[in-house]
Amino acid sequence: MLALLELLQGGGTRRVGDLAERLGVDERTVRRYAEHLVELDIPVRSVRGRYGGYRLAPGYRMPPLMLTDDEAVAVALGLVVGRRAGLVPESHASESALAKLRRVLPTRLADRLGALLATSSFTAPPRSTTAVDTDLLLTIAEAARDRRTVEITYVDRRSISTTRTIAPDGVVGHAGHWYVATHDRTFRLDRITSASLLAATISEPAPADLPSTVLRSLATAPWAHKISVRVQGSVDDVQRKLPLGLALITPLDAEVRVEFWAERLDWVPALLAGLDRPFVVEEPLELRRLVAELGARLVDWADG
Structure with missing residues (x-):
């Protein structure tokens, strides 16, 4: 069927007998292939008469889509993950692309792919971001x-x-x-x-x-408060506990210096507590007070 589509894309009207000879099938099979292409919304026109046959509507071209099972799953999951990550430019783009993909796949593969999409779950919720042009x-x-x-x-x-x-x-x-x-x-x-x-x-x-260039740029963006904290541990140990792009981490002797900027300080004490490692706040002084207050609350809560 894809070979028939490729032949028709060459232009003009192709006789059924010629198409059957090129494809190595009988004329009845050619007609069945043409019907399948019509079912896929590909504008195959039947031309009657002595020199009749099949042709594509003027101006129409569609490259054949030939995917293995692994390739189809890779494309489909890429579309789903891209949408959930908030990186698909339009909110409906991945859904319409998935619909087109499933429409041109063989019935068995399309059905199996549908089962995967219907039963898949993800640990992280979809991101809602501003649409990108x-x-x-x-x-x-x-x-x-x-x-x-x-x-x-x-x-x-x-x-x-x-x-x-x-x-x-x-x-x-x-x-x-x-x-x-x-x-x-x-x-x-x-x-x-x-x-x-x-x-x-x-x-x-x-x-x-x-x-790395982008992450460093994000970590050094000048917000209201510059934060510097010394933390016991290696760069890898501390980096695993921090969101990517949040901070610059510089190795020292037996510890690291964590530096980043923040518009507000109220969320920073909990972030530092989540490192689960001894640390010293170098600046700002206000952050020391907020960390102490969080520590006092945790002690009160632990004591009931």
Whole structure:
């Protein structure tokens, strides 16, 4: 059936006898294949007469979709996980893509895939994020690939809009958002309201480890309070207890220094307690008081 579709995409009207010979089947099988393509909403037209046969509606082209069971499962789960991670540009995009995928798969495989999707569960709830414009995402990616500059309009966290020229190195998905990485800073993609490719090119290559570049940029974003804490343990021990992109961790002799910024301090004591390791708050002094208050409450609660 896919081979028939490929032949019809060559253009013109193809006689049933010629199609049967090319496919190595009888004419009845050709007609059955054509009926299946029509059932898949592919506009195969039947042409009557001496030189009749089949043709595709003018202007229609569709590449054949040929997937193994493993490939179909990989694509379907990729769409589901992308939606749950908040990284699919449109809320309905993954659902419509899944519907199209299942429609063109063999019946048995489509049924098995449906069973997987109907019975799958995830430990983390879906993320709800601001929708990302697909065209913006693709424009930035194109600029990064071709090493071109882009003029963007950007709205920062204080709702101040500015127009600037950036040289994107790539895009990184993290914590339900797409981020645009450049050599000197990181931009949240959903805060970019417009992007236009410029003729200027970039000679400097992109960094090899863009995720680390973005995580470091997020950890050093200047919020209201700069926090510095010394913690006993290795970098790996402490990093496992902290969200990615939250802090910079510097190894010392028998401990590490954890540095990050926060707009508020009320949630930080619980985060530090969750490290389950001895620590010393270096700054700010107000954080020391909040940690002490949390410790007192925990003692009271433990004593009943």
